[in-house]
Amino acid sequence: MAKHGALDLNLVASTVNGSGSQSANLVLTRAIFAMGIPVAPKNLFPSNIEGLPTWFYLRATSAGYRAGRRRADLLVALDRATFAADLARLEPGGVLVFEEAFGPPPSGAGSGPHLYPVPFARLAKASIPDADLRKYLTNIIYVGVVAEILGIPDAALEEALLHQFKSKPKALAANREAITTGREYFRSNLTKTDSLQLAALDQTEGQLLLEGNQTAALGAIMGGCTVLAWYPITPSSSLAEHVIGLADRYRVDHETGERRIATIQAEDELAAAGMVLGAGWAGARAMTTTSGPGISLMAEFIGLGYYAEIPGVFVDVQRVGPSTGLPTRTMQGDILFAYTLSHGDTRHPVLLPGSVLECYQFMQQAFDLAEQLQTPIFVLSDLDLGMNLWMTEPLPYPEYDFDRGKVLHKEQLDQMTRFERYRDVDGDGVPWRTLPGTEHPLAAYFTRGSGHDEAARYTESDETYTRVMDRLARKLETGRERLPAPIVQGGSADVGILAYGSSHHAVVEAIDILAARGLAIDYLRLRALPVASQVADFVSAHERVYVVDQNRDGQMQQILQIELGPDLAHRLRSVRHYDGMPLFAADLVDQIEPAEEPAVAEARALPLAAGAR
Amino acid sequence: MAKHGALDLNLVASTVNGSGSQSANLVLTRAIFAMGIPVAPKNLFPSNIEGLPTWFYLRATSAGYRAGRRRADLLVALDRATFAADLARLEPGGVLVFEEAFGPPPSGAGSGPHLYPVPFARLAKASIPDADLRKYLTNIIYVGVVAEILGIPDAALEEALLHQFKSKPKALAANREAITTGREYFRSNLTKTDSLQLAALDQTEGQLLLEGNQTAALGAIMGGCTVLAWYPITPSSSLAEHVIGLADRYRVDHETGERRIATIQAEDELAAAGMVLGAGWAGARAMTTTSGPGISLMAEFIGLGYYAEIPGVFVDVQRVGPSTGLPTRTMQGDILFAYTLSHGDTRHPVLLPGSVLECYQFMQQAFDLAEQLQTPIFVLSDLDLGMNLWMTEPLPYPEYDFDRGKVLHKEQLDQMTRFERYRDVDGDGVPWRTLPGTEHPLAAYFTRGSGHDEAARYTESDETYTRVMDRLARKLETGRERLPAPIVQGGSADVGILAYGSSHHAVVEAIDILAARGLAIDYLRLRALPVASQVADFVSAHERVYVVDQNRDGQMQQILQIELGPDLAHRLRSVRHYDGMPLFAADLVDQIEPAEEPAVAEARALPLAAGAR
Amino acid sequence: MAAVTVKVNQLGLSRDDYKGLATTLCAGCGHNSITNHIVKALYDHGVDPYRLAKMSGIGCSSKATAYFVERAHAFNAVHGRMPAVTTGAAVADRDLLFLGISGDGDTASIGLGQFCHLLRRNVDCTYVVENNGVYGLTKGQFSATADLGSVQKKGSVNQLETIDIAGLAVQVGASFVARSFSGDGAQLVPLLRAALSHRGTAVLDVISPCVTFNDHEGSTKSYQYVKDHELILQEMDFIPQQTEVEVDYAEGSSTEVELHDGSRLRLRKLGRDHDPKNRLSALQVIDESRRQGEVVTGLLYVNPEMPDLCSAENLPRIPLRDLGAEQLRLTPDEFASLLKDWA
Amino acid sequence: MAAVTVKVNQLGLSRDDYKGLATTLCAGCGHNSITNHIVKALYDHGVDPYRLAKMSGIGCSSKATAYFVERAHAFNAVHGRMPAVTTGAAVADRDLLFLGISGDGDTASIGLGQFCHLLRRNVDCTYVVENNGVYGLTKGQFSATADLGSVQKKGSVNQLETIDIAGLAVQVGASFVARSFSGDGAQLVPLLRAALSHRGTAVLDVISPCVTFNDHEGSTKSYQYVKDHELILQEMDFIPQQTEVEVDYAEGSSTEVELHDGSRLRLRKLGRDHDPKNRLSALQVIDESRRQGEVVTGLLYVNPEMPDLCSAENLPRIPLRDLGAEQLRLTPDEFASLLKDWA
Numbered sequence A, B: 001m002a003k004h005g006a007l008d009l010n011l012v013a014s015t016v017n018g019s020g021s022q023s024a025n026l027v028l029t030r031a032i033f034a035m036g037i038p039v040a041p042k043n044l045f046p047s048n049i050e051g052l053p054t055w056f057y058l059r060a061t062s063a064g065y066r067a068g069r070r071r072a073d074l075l076v077a078l079d080r081a082t083f084a085a086d087l088a089r090l091e092p093g094g095v096l097v098f099e100e101a102f103g104p105p106p107s108g109a110g111s112g113p114h115l116y117p118v119p120f121a122r123l124a125k126a127s128i129p130d131a132d133l134r135k136y137l138t139n140i141i142y143v144g145v146v147a148e149i150l151g152i153p154d155a156a157l158e159e160a161l162l163h164q165f166k167s168k169p170k171a172l173a174a175n176r177e178a179i180t181t182g183r184e185y186f187r188s189n190l191t192k193t194d195s196l197q198l199a200a201l202d203q204t205e206g207q208l209l210l211e212g213n214q215t216a217a218l219g220a221i222m223g224g225c226t227v228l229a230w231y232p233i234t235p236s237s238s239l240a241e242h243v244i245g246l247a248d249r250y251r252v253d254h255e256t257g258e259r260r261i262a263t264i265q266a267e268d269e270l271a272a273a274g275m276v277l278g279a280g281w282a283g284a285r286a287m288t289t290t291s292g293p294g295i296s297l298m299a300e301f302i303g304l305g306y307y308a309e310i311p312g313v314f315v316d317v318q319r320v321g322p323s324t325g326l327p328t329r330t331m332q333g334d335i336l337f338a339y340t341l342s343h344g345d346t347r348h349p350v351l352l353p354g355s356v357l358e359c360y361q362f363m364q365q366a367f368d369l370a371e372q373l374q375t376p377i378f379v380l381s382d383l384d385l386g387m388n389l390w391m392t393e394p395l396p397y398p399e400y401d402f403d404r405g406k407v408l409h410k411e412q413l414d415q416m417t418r419f420e421r422y423r424d425v426d427g428d429g430v431p432w433r434t435l436p437g438t439e440h441p442l443a444a445y446f447t448r449g450s451g452h453d454e455a456a457r458y459t460e461s462d463e464t465y466t467r468v469m470d471r472l473a474r475k476l477e478t479g480r481e482r483l484p485a486p487i488v489q490g491g492s493a494d495v496g497i498l499a500y501g502s503s504h505h506a507v508v509e510a511i512d513i514l515a516a517r518g519l520a521i522d523y524l525r526l527r528a529l530p531v532a533s534q535v536a537d538f539v540s541a542h543e544r545v546y547v548v549d550q551n552r553d554g555q556m557q558q559i560l561q562i563e564l565g566p567d568l569a570h571r572l573r574s575v576r577h578y579d580g581m582p583l584f585a586a587d588l589v590d591q592i593e594p595a596e597e598p599a600v601a602e603a604r605a606l607p608l609a610a611g612a613r
Numbered sequence C, D: 001m002a003a004v005t006v007k008v009n010q011l012g013l014s015r016d017d018y019k020g021l022a023t024t025l026c027a028g029c030g031h032n033s034i035t036n037h038i039v040k041a042l043y044d045h046g047v048d049p050y051r052l053a054k055m056s057g058i059g060c061s062s063k064a065t066a067y068f069v070e071r072a073h074a075f076n077a078v079h080g081r082m083p084a085v086t087t088g089a090a091v092a093d094r095d096l097l098f099l100g101i102s103g104d105g106d107t108a109s110i111g112l113g114q115f116c117h118l119l120r121r122n123v124d125c126t127y128v129v130e131n132n133g134v135y136g137l138t139k140g141q142f143s144a145t146a147d148l149g150s151v152q153k154k155g156s157v158n159q160l161e162t163i164d165i166a167g168l169a170v171q172v173g174a175s176f177v178a179r180s181f182s183g184d185g186a187q188l189v190p191l192l193r194a195a196l197s198h199r200g201t202a203v204l205d206v207i208s209p210c211v212t213f214n215d216h217e218g219s220t221k222s223y224q225y226v227k228d229h230e231l232i233l234q235e236m237d238f239i240p241q242q243t244e245v246e247v248d249y250a251e252g253s254s255t256e257v258e259l260h261d262g263s264r265l266r267l268r269k270l271g272r273d274h275d276p277k278n279r280l281s282a283l284q285v286i287d288e289s290r291r292q293g294e295v296v297t298g299l300l301y302v303n304p305e306m307p308d309l310c311s312a313e314n315l316p317r318i319p320l321r322d323l324g325a326e327q328l329r330l331t332p333d334e335f336a337s338l339l340k341d342w343a
C-alpha cells in the first residue's frame, strides 16, 4: 500500500510471554528507530504471566504512519503452539524466520515464502550455559537474525541495547552476545533470498518513543496531581505505577524525605473513587486510573460527584469488555457508559486523547477542568494508546499555571455577606465553593448526594430539585465549549470521517490511501464529550460522515445521534471495528471504499476535478 | 377539567409523618372507594421516620382516572410548618380545613376559600386520654370532618375501617371514635358553605386497590421465584417484604416447616446481584429488588450476566436521582442507564410495566424471559407505581406454565455427541445450557466473564470474540420480539404520543382533555426495550410523536433516536417532567397544547372534519 | 439590657457554637443523645469548628452530622462509603480534624470492607458507629450487628451471628477501639475526647437504641437490655494536655493512657481486669462478654504508637491541597533531563 | 494389547478423572501445588465430579479451577465477588458440593466484605485462599495480606498491617478455619477432606508462594520464609465415615474432630497446646504467632454445630431449582382468597 519506493515493512514476531520476548521486541524497535526510520510497534500479549502466545507487530514506514498493519512481510515464528496458524499472517512471498525444530511449514502455506529455519533453542543452549538466563535470552537471538536479514547495523542495535539495559551492564553484554549469535548463524548458515532491506532515514530526529500511560503519568504530575488512589487493573496499572515512579523521583523532599503526593493503593475501585472525591472535596487534585470493570464499580460514586459537584479525574484505559472480557486487548467500549455513568440524569465531560502527546496534555487539562467545572472528568484512553510505544514529538513544558476554579477563600468571604454553595452567581452554571478548613463563619456547607437547595440545605422540594438539575445541565453546556475542541483536516470534500482516540492514526493513513484511489475525505477528530459546536458544522458541511468506533454498538455514532439531532444524524454512517486488535487503516478502507464506490468511480472518471477539490 | 356534571374532586391533606396520617389517609381512600367512586391516591412522604411534612393527594373521579391532579379542591392543613405554603395548593374558591390553632390564613391566600377551622389538637386531647395513642389518632379526626363535608356515609367509613384494622379490634374502635369526634365537631360547630359533595357511584365493583410493589411481589411468587436476594432501599423494600410475607404464608410446608424459597437480605446490592447470578446459573429463578443507587452498584455483575449469559430478574423501583437524590419521590430516571448497564458493549431487555396489573404480569414474564434469553432482565417500575395504591381489575390466575428456556438434561445429553454451551444451534442467538449437577460427561462447562469460545473455553482470539459478540446482538433481536408488545390506541390522528410506565395514566387523561379541545392524538404505550417493530410503524404513521419522559434528559427520546434512526427520529418531540411529583395530565397538556396550537386552531375551525377523523 | 454571661471554652466559644440544625430524628432516638455528647465533647475539647470535618454515610445515624457544629464543613457520602471519602480528604488536608458518624448497617453491612481497610490504613479520624442493630432509615430490617436470636419488631428472629464491630476492629488492627452507650455521657464524653486526641483511627462502637424499630423486648439493642447487661470496664476521666491532676486513686486501681497530643485518659478498673494496650486481652474480653450476652463498654484497645496514614505515607506538614505548581511540577531542567532519559 | 490396571476410588474413578486442563500458571507457582493436592483430596474423598461446583473470583489463583476436575461445572466470577455468587448457587441447589478458590487480593482486598458475610451466613462450601501476599495476575502489587515490613520485589516496603485471613475468619464467626502451606500436602490433603466433610463454610488460608513476584528475600510469603517460620500445630489424619481405625497414639496426645458427615479428623498436637473448638484459643494462637513472625498452620477452629445457611433458612431437601409451578404457585383457591383479603 505504500507509495512506490516508499518503505512499508511489517514484521510480526510470535513468541510466548514471560520469556524475554518483550525486551527482544523493544531492542529491535529501538534499533530501527535509531536508523531514523519511523516505527509503530504493537504488542499483543495474553492475560497471564508466562508461557502463552504473544505477538509483536512492528511496522516501519517512511511515511511515518503510526498505525499498524495486519499481515507480515517478515514473520518470526518462535511459538510451536501457534506456528501453523501464524503462517496465515504472512503476506504472499513474505519472509519466514522460524525455529528449525518445528520442521518445515506445510507446503502451500503463505504461498512460497522465503524460508529461514534457525535452531534457536540449540543456539541458545550452546551459547548460554545458565539455564535460568537462557529462558530470557533465547528470544533476543531472533533480533540478530532479523538484523542480518534487514541490514540493521550494529551501531543501531547498540544504541537500542544501551537504552534497554542502561543500568544493567551484565544483561547488556549477554544480550549483545545473543544478538551476535543470531547474526552469525544467519551469515554462516543461510543465504538471503528475499529483497527486504532497511536503509537509514532521517525521520526520527528529536522524536521520542513513549507509551500513553507513561505520558499520561507525566501529565498527571505536571498537572499537579497530589492524590492518586488506584486499584491495579490491566491496562491501567502502568499509568499509576508511572505516577508513583515519577513521584518517587521528583516529589520527594531531599532533606525531609517528605513526599508531595499521596499514592494510595485502594482495596478496590469503589474505594479508589471515594478517595478521589474525598480528596477533591478537600481541595486536592485527585485522580484514579482504572479500566472497564473499575468504571462499573465506580458508578455510584460518579453519580455523587456529579450531583454534589466534586472535582476528580477518572482515567479509563479501556480494554475489551463486557465484563472481564479480554483484559489485554484494546477497545473503545466504555464511551457511552462513562458518558452517562450512574443512575438518574447524569452526564459527564469525557476527554478523548488521540495520541501519547494528548495523553500528556489532556491529563493536565483534566485537572483544570475538574476544578473549573467541579465535577468528575473522564479521560478515556485505551490499551493501544496506553501500553504500546508511539513515536511522538517531544512533550512541551506547560505554559500555563493551574486553574483551580471558583474557590472562595477567607479573604473573599470577608467581603461577602452571604455564601451559597450551589448558587449560579455567574450565569454559567458553575457555582463557587469553599474548602473545609476555611476559617470563616460563612464558609461551611453540607455536601450531600441527596436533594439540596442553593444553600446546600436538604430539601425535597420539587421546584428546587428541578432548578438545581437544570443548572447542572447548564454547567455541562459551559463545559462543552471549554473542552478540547475538535481538530478538522481538509474541508472541501463531500465526505467526512469522524473519529476519536487511538483510531486517529489509522484514519490518517486510510485518508491517504483513499485519496490515492481518488476519494477525498475530510476529517474531524473529536477530542471530548459533550461534542463541541464544530461537530454540527462539520456534519452539516458533508453529505456523509463516517463515524469510526472501536466497539460493536457504534457507541459514538449513537451519542452523536442524540447530540446532533435527527437532521444531522442521517448523514452519519457507522464504521465499526471490535475484535480487540488495534485499528488498522485497512479496517477503515475496507468499509468505506465499497460504500463510496460510486463516488470513487466518478472521481476516477474525472481525475482533474477530484484533484481540484 | 371534568365534563359537566362529572365528578372530579381532589383532596390534599398536609400532615407530618409518623403520626398516624398514613392510616387516616387510607381509611378515607377506602371509604370513598367503598362508595363506588374511583379513587387515585398519592402519598408524598419525606425520607425520614417521623416529624416531617407529608402530603396526601386523593382524587376521586367519575371518569375513573388513575392519575392525580395538582391543585386541591379540599385542603386539609394539619402541619403548621407548611401551612402558609400549602395554601397555594388550593384551587380558587376551594375548601380549607385547618387546625384552628394556626390562626386564620392570611387574607388573599387561595382567593376566598371556604374556611373550616377545627381544633384538632384540642379535640384529640379531650377525647383520647392516652398520650401515646393520641399521637397516632389525631389525624384520623380529620377523616370525620371531611366525611361530614363531603357526605361520606358511616357505612363506607366502617368498611374502610374494617379493612384497615381487620385484626386489631382495639385500634378499630379507637379510630371509629376519632372519626365520630371529627364528624360531630363539624356538625355542632361549623356550617357547610361549600358545595362539594360525593354521591355514590357503582364504578368500583370487583375492582381492587393495590400497590405495584404488592402486585409485583405476587407476580414473583406466581412466576416461580425461588431465590430473592435483596438489600433494603426505598422505594423497593416493600416489594421484597411483600415477597417474604407471601412466602411465609404460601411457601411454607405445614408439616416440615420447610420454606420453598430463599429470601436473603444481602449485605449490599453488589452481593444481591451476585447471589442472583449464582442462583440463576444453578438453575433457580432468582431476583433482586432495588432502586437507582443499587443499580449503580450492580453494574459490574450485570455485565457478567450479559456476557456469561446468566438469567436473573432485576427490579428497579425508580426514585429520583442522581445519587441519593430524593429517595421518596418518583422518576423514570434510570431507563438509559439500566438499558446500557456496564462497561463494554452491553444491552439488556427492560420491561416497563404501566400499571399494577402489569407489575404482576411482567414479573412472571420476566422469569420466563430471563430463562428463555439467558440474560439479566430488568423490570423498571417507579415509586408512584410501586408505593401508591391504584385501582385495578382483579389479577388473573396465570394460564401458562413456566417456560424454563433451553436447558439440556441428562436425557437429552444422552442423545448427543457434543454439547457446546455458547453455540447458536437454533439460529436465534440463544444457545443451550446445562445446569451444574447434571450427571453427564458432556454437561460441564466453564462459566466466565472473560473471553470464551462456543465451547466456553477461554480465548483471546479476535475472530471468536467478534463471533460471540455478534451472536449476543442477535440474541437481543430475538428478545425484541418476545418482549411485551406496545399497545396502540387510536390510529387515525396525525399526532401521536408515546409513553411508558406510570406515565400511562396521565397520558390517558391528557388525551381526553386534548380531544375535548379538538386535538386528536393516537397513543403508543411502550412496554419494553429494545423497542418492538410496531414503534417504527407508529412513528412512521404520525407527523409528530410526543415522547413522554419522567426525567430531565428525555432518556427514552434519546433511546428512540438511537433505535429508530434519524429518518423517524425527526418526528419525535420530547415531553419531560422531572420534579419528583407523579405525572399529572396537566403536565402533558401544558406542553403539548401550545406546541399543537396551530393544529388545534385548525381543528376548532373545522369541527366536523376533526370529528370525522 | 442586662449583660448575659455566657460560658465559653478555651477558644472563647460557647456551647451553642457547637450546635447544629434541629434534629429530624425520632424523639428519644439514641442518636440524638450521642449528638448531645458530641457537642459537649467538642466544646470541652475546644475543637475549632473551622478545622472540623464531619463525615458520614447514609442512615438515620449518618444524618446526625447536620445536628452539631453548623459552622463545620460536612460530607454526607453514599451508603457505606464514608471510609474511602474520609481517607481521600485526610491525605488532602492533614490539618483537618475528622469526625465520622456511621450506622451499623452503614459500617457492618454494606461498608464492612471499607471499614476494615480504613482501620488498616489507620487514617486519622474519629469513627463513631451509632449501633442500633437495625436499619432505622429503611424501617427496621436487621443489620449485620443484630445479635443471634435477637427478635425483630414484627417477630422474626435473627438467625445469623452478629458482626461485633469492636472485635472486628481490634482483629484487623485498629489503633483505638472503645465501646459505649448513648445513654452514658459520663463514659462517652471522655472517650470521644480521647478519640479526638488520638492520631489514627479511633473507633467508638456506641450502642444507640432505635426507639421506633428496635427498642422492644427481645431486642438486644434496646435501652432496657443494655441497662440490664452492660459490663462497664472502667471509669474514666479525660485529662487535657498540660493539666496537672493529683492522683487520688488507690495504688494499682487506675492507669493512664497517654495520647498523641500529650493529653491522657485516666482509667479506673471496674468490671474486669483488662489491659487496654493488650490486643489479646481486648479480643478476649470482647469474645467472652459476647458469649455471656453482656455489653462490654469502655476503652477496649489503644495503641498510640501506630503511625497514621499521613505519617506512613510521609506526607508534608503543609496540606497537599495547598501545594502549587512550583512544588508539584518538575522544574524545566528536571523535565528536560527526564525526556532525555526517555529518549 | 496388555490390560492396564488403573487405580480407582470408591466411585470407580481414576485420579485422572479429577484432573483438569493443563495449567497456564508459572512453573513453580504454589497455586499449581495446591491444585495437585486438591486433585488428590477429591480423588481420595470420592467426590462425584457431577456434583462438584468449582467457584472462583479473578486472579492467578482463581484460574486454578480450570486445572482440576474438568467434568465439573465451574463459575469464574468477577474479582472479589465469588462469595455472593456461591451463596446464590448454594441456596439454589443444596445438593452441590462447592469448592471455591480465591486469592488474597480477591478475598482480603476487594472481596473482604463479601468474604466476611459469607462466613456469617455459613454458606456450605470449601473456601481456599491461595495466599501469596501479592496480586500475581496484575504483576506483583502488595495485597492486603502482605505483612507489615514485607519487601516488594522492586524494593518498596509494605507500611500496613496485614489482614490475617484466618484470624479475621475466626473473629467474624466462621465455623471451620485452617491454615496450611502449598508445599505441605500431608497437611493440606486431610484438611481439604475435612473441609469437604464440614457443613458450613470451611476456610483454608493456604500460603502459596508466587515464584514470579513474591519469592525473594524480604518477602514473608516466600518458600524459604514459610519453611523457616512455619509453626505446625498438629499432625493430622482424615478418617472417612465408617472407617474403624485403631488408636495408636499415646493417651492425650491426640484428639478427634467429628465432622458433619460422620467422618473424623484426627489431630496430634505438635507445636503448641491448642483446642480447635475454642474460639479464643484460636484467636490467641493466631495473634501470638503473627506477632512472632511465625506462620502457624493446622486446624485453627472448628464448630461442626453451627447451622449452615440452607438449614437456617429451612430450605427443603429437594433443591429449589427443581421445584415446579405446582410447588411454587398459590393454588387457585389460595389465590382467590388472597385477592379477597386484599380487596
Ligand SMILES: Cc1ncc(C[n+]2csc(CCOP(=O)(O)OP(=O)(O)O)c2C)c(N)n1
Binding pocket: B231, B232, B233, B234, B269, B293, B294, B297, B324, C058, C059, C060, C061, C062, C078, C079, C102, C103, C104, C105, C106, C107, C130, C132, C133, C134, C135, C136, C137, C138, C143, C210
Ligand atoms: C446503595 C444504597 N443502598 C441502600 C440504601 C438505603 N439505605 C439508606 S439508610 C440504610 C441503612 C441504614 O442503617 P444504619 O446504617 O444502621 O443506620 P440507622 O438508620 O440505623 O441509623 C439503607 C439500607 C442507600 N441509601 N444506598
Ligand SMILES: Cc1ncc(C[n+]2csc(CCOP(=O)(O)OP(=O)(O)O)c2C)c(N)n1
Binding pocket: A231, A232, A233, A234, A269, A293, A294, A297, A324, D058, D059, D060, D061, D062, D078, D079, D102, D103, D104, D105, D106, D107, D130, D132, D133, D134, D135, D136, D137, D138, D143, D210
Ligand atoms: C474489578 C476488578 N478490578 C481489578 C481487576 C484486576 N485484577 C485481576 S486479578 C487481580 C488481583 C489478583 O490478586 P490475588 O487475588 O491475590 O490473586 P493472585 O493472582 O495473586 O493469585 C486484580 C487486581 C479485575 N479483574 N477486576
Ligand code: SF4
Binding pocket: B049, C024, C025, C026, C028, C029, C030, C031, C060, C061, C132, C136, C137, C209, C210, C211, C212, C213
Ligand atoms: S428510626 Fe430509629 S434510628 Fe431512625 S431516627 Fe427513629 S429511632 Fe432513631
Ligand code: SF4
Binding pocket: A049, D024, D025, D026, D028, D029, D030, D031, D060, D061, D132, D136, D137, D209, D210, D211, D212, D213
Ligand atoms: S505470577 Fe505468581 S501467582 Fe501468578 S502464576 Fe506466576 S507465580 Fe503464580
Ligand SMILES: [Mg+2]
Binding pocket: C059, C103, C104, C105, C130, C131, C132, C133, C134, C135, C136, C143
Ligand atoms: Mg442502624
Ligand SMILES: [Mg+2]
Binding pocket: D059, D103, D104, D105, D130, D131, D132, D133, D134, D135, D136, D143
Ligand atoms: Mg495473591
